[in-house]
Structure formats: structure tokens, C-alpha cells
Amino acid sequence: MWGSSGGYLGIAAITGDENGVAIISVSDEGIASTEIPLFLQIAVQQLQEYFDSKRTDFTFLLNPKRTEFQQKVWKSLVNIPFGKTITYLEQSKGLGDVKAIRAVASANGKNPLWIVVPCHRVIGSDGSLTGYAGGIWRKKWLLEHENPTTQQSLF
Template identity: 45%
Template structure:
């Protein structure tokens, strides 16, 4: 039965099965991810839970769908480009510069549109605006910042700044922004957002409600969302790497929660669920002193915008089944299995 379900998902290139299975094609000796365009017959395939098992059975990775690459994470050329931008936030990168780096501008554009939902040049404009905003916040002269940012005129810089930040550089000292970045993880690409106080969102990039969540975030904080760096992102990446290496059980990164008081209480109560353990919505409601508010607690958990750090993946149904998870059931399953395996590892 499982084979038929997986094969149907494979034929339909169903991305919700990414991470659930790997397909081994007996006739070619290669293994693919569920979204690969390959179309072998059902009698010529076998399914594995991961690439590791497929390789142990003698299969080699498909060159088309690249099943060994982390889902949604940038290829090496894009990684180098993002690193270059990080190190040179004021430099304007043109198509000719991309070609000098060995990158094809159209491919870069398509990758950014598909993964970041905007062109590379739009992403870069936001990144440079954020860099300028941070420098003005630290009392640097507006004219110096404008010319350092590659603008020939102050009016051109002011126009770009106002368009993205929502106010002129001179009036931006008290302006609040939400920084947004993309973070690679072992479970695929994630989107992080942070204010000056802390992380306010950390969600899987392929979550179907991600655009709505980002829009809500901007409304709740009354602040523009700007692609760019934030000191909290460094802490986030560091602690995430430790978590996925099995070296960290608890996160202590500053958070800036956006929600009602009840929602915030529910989200913070998730931190009381021990690593490697699970609880139910009913028990969570009891722990909050509201035993009859099971549905409200479940609803609040569903609106948690900070995955993994606020571990709503540790809440399961009263009958022991895995209940809904924005990042996909396979990720919830993987997180729980991973934590169980690493329970004995030292902090």
C-alpha cells in the first residue's frame, strides 16, 4: 500500500513528500528525490527513508534532481554571491559582475524569484537599504552613507531609502524595521525575521502561509520588512548548528513575540516541554491553568511563528498521533526522532 502511495506522489512530483522518501531506480542505479522529473515504471523502483539507505544499497545520486543537496538551500555559486554581499553590503552588483563571478544572470534571477520571491536586484536593493539604515542608526552622516552606498546623488539615495524604509534617512532615527533573512538548515531553507529586540519569526520557506505570516508581522510591529543582516541572526545560526549537531537542547536566543497575551503564554509554555519528550494540547492547557481551553491552546500553537526554537513539534494528539505542523508532518517526525536519538548527548 505504501509503495502505491509513494509512487503516485512521485508521478505527481508532490513536494510535500520531500524528506519522506527517496526513490531508487533499479534500471539506472540512481536515486532521486520525490520531485524528480524521471518516470520509471513502478516495478523498476524501490523506496528508501533517506539517501543514506539508498547509497548503502548501491545507488548513486541523480544529477538532475541532486538528492544530496539540502532542500531549497542555495547552490555553491549563490552561496558565494550571498557571502560576497554580506562582506560588501554597499557594493552594487551588476549583471557583468555576476558573469565575472562565473554566474549566469538569468539563472541567478530565476533562483531568487523561485526561492526568495523577488529578483536578485530587488533583493540587493533591500540589502543595501538595510545596511544604510543600520549605519544611520549608529549616527553616521547621511551624505557619507549615500555616497558609500554607490549613489551619485543624495536625491537618488533619499528616494530609494524612503521607498524601502518608509521614511527619509534624516527622519529614520526613531524608525523600527524588521530584518528578514534566509537560513539553511538540515530540514531545508527557513526564513528568519528579527527586530532590534530579538527573533520574531522563524519559519520553513515552503510553508504555504509564509507570505501571510510576513504580512501580519509587518502589521503587528508597524514596521517594514527589509532583507538584510541583524546581530540576532548570527546567534540564531550558531545555536541552530549546535542543535542539529545534537549539542544543544535549549535555545536562549532573545525573542520578540508578536501576538495576543494568551498566545504568548501558550508559546512560552512550549519551552517547558523537555527535549526529546512530547505532550498533548490537553496537558499543555492544564499546565497553563486552563484545562477547558484545549481548542484555544491548539489554535495558538498553530499560529506559532517561531518553529524549532519554540518547540510546537513536541505537541501531539491525545491518541499519540502526530497532529498538524506548518513545516509538514515529515519534518515534525524527523525533529522528534532526532531529539529522541540525541537525548543522551551532553549539552
């Protein structure tokens, strides 16, 4: 999978059915399929638009299978604006329990919907890029893709 700003992130695997996308993951191994089921085509299209810098949110149906707590945590991730970040502590506070920071971080780590449920937008309290199942280098790439630094002109 290529982004418009260059760089290979890996092969995305999308799993789902007529009820929605259940899993989007990325790995360094695999073979890209040219046969995409009709009910997954919108997800593939929207992800490509994201990588082409033409999309900042997703509208296709999601259907992840997890616990009620995980669902609550993931729902809060969708509210983080494109190009912005929050800390795990801020996310825990937003969910109403600052003491649940480890459980929130754990739920983020089990997020099955890469990019679409943007756990990559959650960072450490010190601004560090921590805790990303897809690899810190991918988290860094995604954050830079969403908030590219532009060279300022001196003239």
C-alpha cells in the same frame, strides 16, 4: 537546512532586530543568504548547533508579536523538555483550562518561532502526530532528531 542525522528540512527564514528574533519559519522554497545581520548571527549559530546535535535549548532573545493568550501558550511550550512530548490536553491542563484545548492548539499552530518554541513536542492524546504548520513529516523528523532510537546490542 541539514541535520547531522541527515535529511533536508527546507530553508529557514529568520526575522528580527536588536530586540530579538520575531519569526523563524521553514519552507521548501527560497535562497539561503550568506549575509546575516549581527543581531541574528547567534540565532543562526544556535540553530546549526541544534541540527548538529550539540544544543538542546536556545538562549537568544525572542520577540514574537502576538496576543497575550498566544504568548502564554508559547511560554508553556518552552517548558517541555528536549526529547519529551506532551499532549494538547496536558498543555491545556497545565495552562489551567482543560476546555481551552482548541484555543491552545490554534495558538500552537500560530507559533512563529519554529523549533525554538517547540510546538513540535505537542502530540494528540492518542500519541498521533497532529497539527504541525511545518508539515507532519517535519514534526516527525524533529521528534526523531531529539529522541533518536538506538539499536540495542544483543551481545
